[in-house]
Amino acid sequence: MIGRIDEVVVDCAEPLVLARFWAGVLGGEAVERHPSWSFIDPPGWTRLAFQKVPEAKTAKNRLHLDVEVPDIAAATSQAEALGARRVGEIHHDDAGSYQVLLDPEGNEWCLVNS
Known part of the structure; x- marks a missing residue:
């Protein structure tokens, strides 16, 4: 084993908007650590983080x-x-x-x- 999953990160345009959405789906609280980085800690699962990137989504998710x-x-x-x-x-x-x-x-x- 090399390590363990620390968090799953989603690239996005609006990190806090997605954190609030996913908190509504999975539970937990949306936390804005920085305008370019927000996260939630859903009960019973690993951290789900949202990172601002300049490019838009262009294709189907691979995950x-x-x-x-x-x-x-x-x-x-x-x-x-x-x-x-x-x-x-x-x-x-x-x-x-x-x-x-x-x-x-x-x-x-x-x-x-x-």
Whole structure:
């Protein structure tokens, strides 16, 4: 082993805006350490940080978060109220169900129920 995950960092245009959004999704408090760096410490998970970068998002994420919920439809409505955007409909397969969403800066993530 080389080390352990200290935090997961998301490049973005508005760190505090995304920290507040993800605090609403995962819990924890949005902390602005600097105008270019904010973070949350969601209960039961590692720190999720947001770093200001000059370039805009241009392609699909190579890594995304799956957030397990008991009711995908209800959680989707709650996420949309926080500023998420729905992509398509709920998908169902042998592994369970999931809904693809975009956060306020267009980063893909999923609500899942297995």
